[in-house]
Amino acid sequence: MAEVYNWQLGRKMPYPFPEAHPQKQFAAVFNINRCIGCQTCTGACKATWTFSKGQEYMWWNNVESKPYGGYPQQWDIRILEQLDAAQQAAGTTATWDSTVTGDAAPYGAYNGMTIFEAAPQMQNVLGYLPPDTEWRAPNFYEDTSTAYKGDDLGISTEGASLPEHQTWFFYLQRLCNHCTYPGCLAACPRQAIYKRPEDGIVLIDQARCRGYRKCVEACPYKKSMFRGTTRTSEKCVACYPRVEGADPLSDGVPMETRCMAVCPGKIRMNGLVDIAADGSWVENPKHPLYHLVKVEKVALPLYPQFGTEPNIYYIPPRWAPRPYLRQMFGPGVDEAIARYAAPSRELLAVLQLFRATQKMIFRFEIEAGPLVHEVPVNGKPWQMYNDTVIGFDAKDREVARLSVVEPVHERPTARLNSI
Amino acid sequence: MHKRNIVLFVGIVLGALALLFFNIPIASSQGATLVAARVTEPLPLKDPTAALWQTATPLEVPLSAQAVAAPVLLETNVKAVTARALYNDSQLAILVEWNDTTQNDSMVRVQDFRDAVAVQFPIGDQPLFICMGQVGGNVNIWQWKADWQKDSTAWQDMQTAYPNMNVDQYPFARVAMPAPSEYDDPNYVPAFAANNLFAMPRVSPVENLVAGGYGTLTSQPPAGQIVGGFGAWDNNTWRVIFTRDLATTGADNVSFDPAKLYPIAFAAWDGANGERNGQKSASQWANLQFEGAVAQATQPTSPEVTVTEPAMRIVEPGTPPDTTSTLVVFIILGGLTLLAALVLKARGNWE
Numbered sequence: 001m002a003e004v005y006n007w008q009l010g011r012k013m014p015y016p017f018p019e020a021h022p023q024k025q026f027a028a029v030f031n032i033n034r035c036i037g038c039q040t041c042t043g044a045c046k047a048t049w050t051f052s053k054g055q056e057y058m059w060w061n062n063v064e065s066k067p068y069g070g071y072p073q074q075w076d077i078r079i080l081e082q083l084d085a086a087q088q089a090a091g092t093t094a095t096w097d098s099t100v101t102g103d104a105a106p107y108g109a110y111n112g113m114t115i116f117e118a119a120p121q122m123q124n125v126l127g128y129l130p131p132d133t134e135w136r137a138p139n140f141y142e143d144t145s146t147a148y149k150g151d152d153l154g155i156s157t158e159g160a161s162l163p164e165h166q167t168w169f170f171y172l173q174r175l176c177n178h179c180t181y182p183g184c185l186a187a188c189p190r191q192a193i194y195k196r197p198e199d200g201i202v203l204i205d206q207a208r209c210r211g212y213r214k215c216v217e218a219c220p221y222k223k224s225m226f227r228g229t230t231r232t233s234e235k236c237v238a239c240y241p242r243v244e245g246a247d248p249l250s251d252g253v254p255m256e257t258r259c260m261a262v263c264p265g266k267i268r269m270n271g272l273v274d275i276a277a278d279g280s281w282v283e284n285p286k287h288p289l290y291h292l293v294k295v296e297k298v299a300l301p302l303y304p305q306f307g308t309e310p311n312i313y314y315i316p317p318r319w320a321p322r323p324y325l326r327q328m329f330g331p332g333v334d335e336a337i338a339r340y341a342a343p344s345r346e347l348l349a350v351l352q353l354f355r356a357t358q359k360m361i362f363r364f365e366i367e368a369g370p371l372v373h374e375v376p377v378n379g380k381p382w383q384m385y386n387d388t389v390i391g392f393d394a395k396d397r398e399v400a401r402l403s404v405v406e407p408v409h410e411r412p413t414a415r416l417n418s419i
Numbered sequence: 420m421h422k423r424n425i426v427l428f429v430g431i432v433l434g435a436l437a438l439l440f441f442n443i444p445i446a447s448s449q450g451a452t453l454v455a456a457r458v459t460e461p462l463p464l465k466d467p468t469a470a471l472w473q474t475a476t477p478l479e480v481p482l483s484a485q486a487v488a489a490p491v492l493l494e495t496n497v498k499a500v501t502a503r504a505l506y507n508d509s510q511l512a513i514l515v516e517w518n519d520t521t522q523n524d525s526m527v528r529v530q531d532f533r534d535a536v537a538v539q540f541p542i543g544d545q546p547l548f549i550c551m552g553q554v555g556g557n558v559n560i561w562q563w564k565a566d567w568q569k570d571s572t573a574w575q576d577m578q579t580a581y582p583n584m585n586v587d588q589y590p591f592a593r594v595a596m597p598a599p600s601e602y603d604d605p606n607y608v609p610a611f612a613a614n615n616l617f618a619m620p621r622v623s624p625v626e627n628l629v630a631g632g633y634g635t636l637t638s639q640p641p642a643g644q645i646v647g648g649f650g651a652w653d654n655n656t657w658r659v660i661f662t663r664d665l666a667t668t669g670a671d672n673v674s675f676d677p678a679k680l681y682p683i684a685f686a687a688w689d690g691a692n693g694e695r696n697g698q699k700s701a702s703q704w705a706n707l708q709f710e711g712a713v714a715q716a717t718q719p720t721s722p723e724v725t726v727t728e729p730a731m732r733i734v735e736p737g738t739p740p741d742t743t744s745t746l747v748v749f750i751i752l753g754g755l756t757l758l759a760a761l762v763l764k765a766r767g768n769w770e
């Protein structure tokens with residue numbers, strides 16, 4: 001195996017192929033705090049790509065209620081258990097070394113095993129193949145919270161309050177992470193899976209796939225799926241015609257994917273980030289995704305310890321227990337929640353850009369506005385300014401302009417009763 | 420684990436080179452020969468129990484788990500196959516039988532893997548690596564698949580695996596319950612649109628393939644699917660027939676001249692054990708010899724001489740090397756092997 005650098009783990013790790021990086025990387029930030037669990041994203045993907053025969057159990061995008069829900073069922077618990085077993089067998093425990101710092105190790109250094117390091121002998125990746133029963137009922141445990149602690153009448157005596165709710169659940173929105181070091185690609189014995197040099201999108205070549213399902217077994221996020229009619233595996237294609245700007249609606253510039261663009265909760269922002277030859281993100285603080293992931297560090301990778309360097313980033317839910325969130329998003333959770341709860345002027349402005357346009361935003365500018373609000377947050381004073389944020393597309397044309405305070409429009413008396 | 424792989428690899432290469440040096444042909448290290456019986460009547464193309472098969476001498480071929488290239492399944496289920504071969508003026512038929520207590524002939528559900536069996540021939544006259552050939556040295560592979568056999572009678576689809584399923588509508592299809600070939604817009608069945616044989620109507624239960632090293636296995640185009648076959652499972656036994664015309668065209672196909680010997684190798688998969696790809700049982704090279712014809716062509720009076728003649732000699736028979744030169748050669752071989760291992764390690768293939 002080759003050695004590659006995984007910045008999410010702050011260290012090198014073995015991978016079957018030597019390092020090679022795309023010029024740009026398909027990436028997204030999901031704000032879990034805002035998701036209403038409506039599954040519009042799920043339906044949009046289904047209605048675009050997976051409505052045909054053999055794809056009945058296929059949900060390239062899904063939204064599951066954590067901690068109990070999962071598609072396929074218990075996928076994350078299963079792979080965490082396997083990793084844990086491998087570590088116990090090796091006599092190690094997985095921890096994060098916070099003394100390692102810097103841009104190349106923003107969350108410290110992970111000293112546990114990745115799915116590549118824990119792979120069984122003569123296999124490239126640790127994994128398992130869920131049977132059809134586990135791909136059914138994709139929204140099982142929807143809205144199921146942890147046990148409610150009430151009095152005799154079932155009413156909580158304390159109610160719920162931050163920072164951690166006693167009774168909780170949250171929605172986790174999932175699709176293929178178009179990983180930097182994809183587990184699916186590492187496991188395919190015939191290189192039928194490839195990562196595109198122009199945008200880092202990971203695709204399965206439908207001419208070369210022979211339905212071995214090594215990718216289904218190896219993807220720790222279980223986002224490669226088997227189609228029984230064609231007897232090949234398929235996965236999220238990142239709506240590549242839209243990303244390429246080839247969609248008739250896209251006006252020749254990269255456009256956000258279907259699942260991103262439809263989101264009524266405005267939780268998603270999708271884009272392309274520039275990647276340097278060494279795999280790091282090219283510094284670009286005025287790129288909204290760079291800003292959220294690298295400058296503010298409010299958005300974190302999902303299960304970075306798997307080692308695939310996933311490219312969907314999550315703003316963790318403010319109310320969930322921190323140990324659970326640290327297991328899911330790594331050690332950056334506490335800082336991310338603190339920054340999200342009391343956002344900087346810039347962060348608050350950038351957060352307005354979510355779902356303001358279908359076009360991918362490559363640059364933002366902020367015009368300063370007046371101070372409109374001052375409240376204590378977590379015991380400290382916090383100020384809100386009515387700044388205006390402007391987003392620009394790939395051709396640097398203005399495509400979005402929003403103020404932090406939503407403008408109020410009053411209906412004239414004559415129209416009070418109109419519908 | 421990683422070090423062990425290198426050691427294993429070095430050991431295998433050293434062993435192979437030693438075999439070479441001591442004039443043991445890698446192309447037929449078992450020395451086993453499958454003799455195709457010559458018949459005049461039509462071959463039993465779809466009858467594995469036909470009496471004619473009894474005229475052919477069976478060859479028991481031991482198999483073991485493929486353990487050279489990842490992914491490897493350490494314990495595979497098929498330990499041996501029994502092969503028989505018949506030929507007439509125009510065709511060759513090979514019957515392969517093996518024990519399998521489970522009949523895995525569906526690949527519709529995500530957890531279902533198929534039973535399968537394959538034969539492999541080198542293309543051209545050079546000796547080739549047993550595992551899928553090598554760069555610049557292609558092998559021709561014929562793979563019979565249990566699900567393709569069943570598809571030949573009735574295409575297996577979602578409604579086969581899930582008889583109680585219900586669906587409102589499949590858009591862009593010509594019929595209510597479409598097979599991949601029954602779509603007006605094939606873009607919604609991309610494997611079919613990409614001419615992937617897996618998604619296309621079956622013309623034969625046997626796929627004709629070519630490979631030149633690990634991970635290079637490639638289906639020949641639909642027009643090149645020229646291998647016929649038939650398989651049936653009965654009483655815990657698969658009996659599978661491969662048939663093909665002796666002569667073929669195309670650079671990716673082995674063409675048979677009955678006057679010659681051909682290296683042949685076998686592989687088998689037990690779907691119930693999750694066996695697929697390189698996670699399989701495979702044999703060493705054996706020989707395929709055409710009864711009668713070889714004798715006529717080369718040794719009219721003593722055909723048994725040609726039977727023992729290995730198909731692919733690396734070194735011409737001669738006096739055994741003396742010990743000094745053996746030592747020197749071994750040192751050179753060892754050095755070369757380490758170099759090869761280091762190159763592979765640097766390329767990231769091994770560790």
Ligand code: SF4
Pocket residue numbers: 175176177178179182183184185202218219220221222223224235308
């Ligand atoms: S999420 Fe899974 S399917 Fe997607 S690139 Fe990563 S390993 Fe592959």
Ligand code: SF4
Pocket residue numbers: 044045046048049060061175176236237238239257258259260
């Ligand atoms: S990016 Fe496109 S293909 Fe992928 S999950 Fe979203 S809608 Fe589906």
Ligand code: SF4
Pocket residue numbers: 034035036037038039040041042063171173262263264265266267268
């Ligand atoms: S569409 Fe948006 S709000 Fe609705 S479930 Fe999907 S991510 Fe959540």
